[in-house]
Amino acid sequence: MPAAADPLEALREEALISLSDARDDASVELWRNHWLGRSDGRLTILLRSIKDQPADQRAAFGAGANVLKVTLETALEEKLESLRQAALARLGTEGALDVTLPGRPQLRGRLHPVTQTMRDCLDAFAQMGFRVFEGPEVEWSKYNFDAARIPEDHPARDMWDTIWIDTAAGDPREILLRTHTTPNQIRVMERTPEPPVRVVVPGKCYRHEATDATHEWMLTQIEGLAVDEGVRMSDLKGTLYQFAQTMFGRDRKIIFHHSYFPFVEPGIEMAIDCFICRGNDSKCHTCHGTGWIEILGAGMVHPEIIECHGYDSSRVTGFAFGIGVERVALLRWGIDDIRHFYSNDLRFLRQF
Ligand SMILES: [Zn+2]
Structure with missing residues (x-):
């Protein structure tokens, strides 16, 4: 079977491309809802449809759908981690540490x-x-x-x-x-x-x-x-x-x-x-x-x-x-x- 004709493979490609386009935590959250949302996420609906497959294809379809689920969940974790790392890197480079700013005075205590x-x-x-x-x-x-x-x-x-x-x-x-x-x-x-x-x-x-x-x-x-x-x-x-x-x-x-x-x-x-x-x-x-x-x-x-x-x-x-x-x-x-x-x-x- 050619890859393009595999509906699971088509979904995988679409999902991963759309995840790679996400630039911040908010858009990743939207992606999660769209694909993995509990009630109407697209993958959730797909998993629900395993039972409707023809009997001779049901096992293969189910196995493929579960592999896809693991793939998307892993990709989501990796995406969140890369956003965290990018945010940390920005802290160091985008002026958060400006050595030219005047220091904040330390309040010194003293004896009464x-x-x-x-x-x-x-x-x-x-x-x-x-x-x-x-x-x-x-x-x-x-x-x-x-x-x-x-x-x-x-x-x-x-x-x-x-x-x-x-x-x-x-x-x-x-x-x-x-x-x-x-x-x-x-x-x-x-x-x-x-x-x-x-x-x-x-x-x-x-x-x-x-x-x-x-x-x-x-x-x-x-x-x-x-x-x-x-x-x-x-x-x-x-x-x-x-x-x-x-x-x-x-x-x-x-x-x-x-x-x-x-x-x-x-x-x-x-x-x-x-x-x-x-x-x-x-x-x-x-x-x-x-x-x-x-x-x-x-x-x-x-x-x-x-x-x-x-x-x-x-x-x-x-x-x-x-x-x-x-x-x-x-x-x-x-x-x-x-x-x-x-x-x-x-x-x-x-x-x-
Ligand atoms: Zn006096």
């Missing part, structure tokens, strides 16, 4: 100004041999208040009364967001059977605070503690002086005032000389015309606190200090409002 300041403060103390210790932000009342010599009826509890955590059972005023990092000083002493102790404990603290330019309800604190034989006020003074010089410049002067904190005796506040006006501007916003900027509170650890951790207060003494990290950051960059730090304004944050 308070985090930067906290790390710088910790570095300053690490250089003096202090170890960093961190602890929980959700704290037991006994650690936050009782162990820091702030009993139930103490005025400092009102001053600092804070965010309590509801518990299913027990005293509703048992667990809170810590109001200072002092509880971690207590933990360090608990874990250190014998002095010396020399640590700084950084972290976020939470207070019931009406926010304004200098107060936030969440603040970052660094507290320091040194306990050993013969630790004296002059050691505290030297340590804080060194810190002030590292953070605010070698020519800083410092001054101490008496103050009150429940866990130290005596308590002091340290101020540095105003590096903006150097005491020469009665309208200076940074020092309010006094020439001095309050930086931190400190003092000699109360003997009761030393004793309650099993240390012998007749033998060892200690000093402690607390620094508001936001306050240091405000001063170092001349920022006018503490609320900028946590308002999530990237225009502000990108400056540091």
Whole structure:
């Protein structure tokens, strides 16, 4: 039988020519529907007609039709693959990679100004041999208040009364967001059977605070503690002086005032000389015309606190200090409002 007279061969030729004309996925899809469509594709109809062939030709026709089906399906897969390869090749050659285009800027992350300041403060103390210790932000009342010599009826509890955590059972005023990092000083002493102790404990603290330019309800604190034989006020003074010089410049002067904190005796506040006006501007916003900027509170650890951790207060003494990290950051960059730090304004944050 001549090839042209074979209806299957004629269909094969027609189908393959029309497939080779297809230039994109859409026209290949049209071809698939036309030839292999499930209900009325031309090959589908042909396969359905096997049963109508004369009995003596039916087997040969069926075999030929199935070969044709495999041929067309294979040709379809090859066509799709060649379109995929062509598309990939075009990506490389048709300007998708234009080396003359300006690059897309990579957004660079950076540390929050308070985090930067906290790390710088910790570095300053690490250089003096202090170890960093961190602890929980959700704290037991006994650690936050009782162990820091702030009993139930103490005025400092009102001053600092804070965010309590509801518990299913027990005293509703048992667990809170810590109001200072002092509880971690207590933990360090608990874990250190014998002095010396020399640590700084950084972290976020939470207070019931009406926010304004200098107060936030969440603040970052660094507290320091040194306990050993013969630790004296002059050691505290030297340590804080060194810190002030590292953070605010070698020519800083410092001054101490008496103050009150429940866990130290005596308590002091340290101020540095105003590096903006150097005491020469009665309208200076940074020092309010006094020439001095309050930086931190400190003092000699109360003997009761030393004793309650099993240390012998007749033998060892200690000093402690607390620094508001936001306050240091405000001063170092001349920022006018503490609320900028946590308002999530990237225009502000990108400056540091
Ligand atoms: Zn000033």
